[in-house]
Amino acid sequence: MAYELFYWPGIQGRGEFIRLALEEAGADYVDVARSSGKGRGMPAMMKALKSEPLAPFAPPFLRDGDLVLWQVANILMYLGPKLGLAPKQEPLRYVANALQSTITDLVAEVHDTHHPLATTLYYEDQKDAAKTRAADFLRHRLPKFAGYFERTLKQNPAGDKHVVGDSLTYVDLSLFQCIEGLHYAFPRAMKGFEAAYPALGALRKRVRTRPRIAAYLKSERRIPFNESGIFRHYPELDQDAG
C-alpha cells in the first residue's frame, strides 16, 4: 500500500524533507492534501489531524497502514531503512537521527528569523524583532551549524561523500534541502557559502544531480520556495556574511 504523506499544500515546509526521501527512493506515496478524490485533499488531512485514539500533533505526518507518525526526524528514522536511505549498521541509525534532529533545530531557527515573537502574528507586525533575530542567526548560528556539518562530512570515516555511513541517507537529502533553502532566503549571506564549506557545496551538487531528485526538482510535484514556507526571502533580513 502507498505511504500517505500529510502536509500543507502550497509550501515545501517541513514536508519537503519527507518528500525528498520518498522521491529519491522511488517510493509509492500519496501527497494527500495535494491530491483529489475520495479520502484526499485538505478535508482528509483535517480529519486525520483529529484521529482517535491517537492524533498527530501537527503536519507533516505519515500514515503507513494503521500507523500514524509525525515529527520529521522520527518519520525519517522509521522510513529510512524501508527506503534504503539509512545506515546499514544499527548504532549509526541513532547517529543519523541525531544529525537529522540537529537539522530540525536549524530549520526551527530559520523559521524564527521571520517569526521570532509569535506564529499568531503577521511577519509585518514583528519585523524589527525579525531583523535582530535574523542578524544573530546569520552571524552566529548559521556558521555554527554549517561549520559543524562541514566538519562531520569531511571527517566521516567512510568518506566525505555522505554525512553518515558509506551510502546516501536521508540526512544527505535534508542537508541539500537546507542549503537550497538558505540560498533562496539569504542570497547575500550565502554568497560565499560553497567556498567556505566546500564539502557541503559538493554534497549539494551531488544530490541535485541524482536522476530521481533532478527529475523531481523539474516536476510539478516540487513546489517553488515562497514566502509562506520556512525559507522566506525578505531582503531586509538578508545581509552580507560577516
Add this chain to the structure above:
Amino acid sequence: MAYELFYWPGIQGRGEFIRLALEEAGADYVDVARSSGKGRGMPAMMKALKSEPLAPFAPPFLRDGDLVLWQVANILMYLGPKLGLAPKQEPLRYVANALQSTITDLVAEVHDTHHPLATTLYYEDQKDAAKTRAADFLRHRLPKFAGYFERTLKQNPAGDKHVVGDSLTYVDLSLFQCIEGLHYAFPRAMKGFEAAYPALGALRKRVRTRPRIAAYLKSERRIPFNESGIFRHYPELDQDAG
C-alpha cells in the same frame, strides 16, 4: 560499563529528561561534568565536544562505550528499551519518539519565552520581546500542547495512566518534568492547570511519588530550578491564564 551523561553543571535544562530516565531505571551512570577525577568535570565535557571523527552538536550527549549520541529524544529512543522505559511493541516506539519530539518542541518554545531574539543577548536586553512571546505562549501555545497531551493520555487504549503503551515510559517522565518546570516558571498561569488537565495532573502526582523518582528529587543530584535553565521564573513574563 556506566553510561556517561554530559551536560552543563548547575542547571536541569535538557539534561534533566535523560537524568529522570536513568534515575527511574536505577541505571549505573556518571553525570560527567558534575563529577571530579580523571576523565570527569567540565574539561572532560569540553574535550568530548570536540571528539573526532564524530562530535556531538551540543549537550546533552550520552556516551555508551564507543557510541556518542546527542539530542534528547534520540538519546531516550536509544536508552528507552535498555532501561525498560519504552513501549514493548516496535511501532509504538516510534509513537513514543513522536511524542517525545513534540515535548522537545514545547521545551524550545519555553526557552524562547525568555530568549526570543538571540541566545547571545542577555534576557534583560530582550525583555520587551520576551513579554510578547511569553504572552503568546501562555495564551495560545501552552493550551495547545497541554490539551493535546491531556487528550492523548485520556484516549490511550491501554489506559490513561501512561501516555503511550501499557507501562511507564520515558515520555511520562518527561511530561512530569515539563509540568514541574511550567509550575516553577509560570505559577500564575499554571494555577488552574490540574483542574483543566486532570489526567496530566494525576500523571504528575504518580511520577513524583514513584520511589526512585521521589528519592532522586530529594537528593543533591536534583539541581533546583533556577534562572539559568530552560524553565525560568521571571514574574513579569507570567500572567493569569486567559
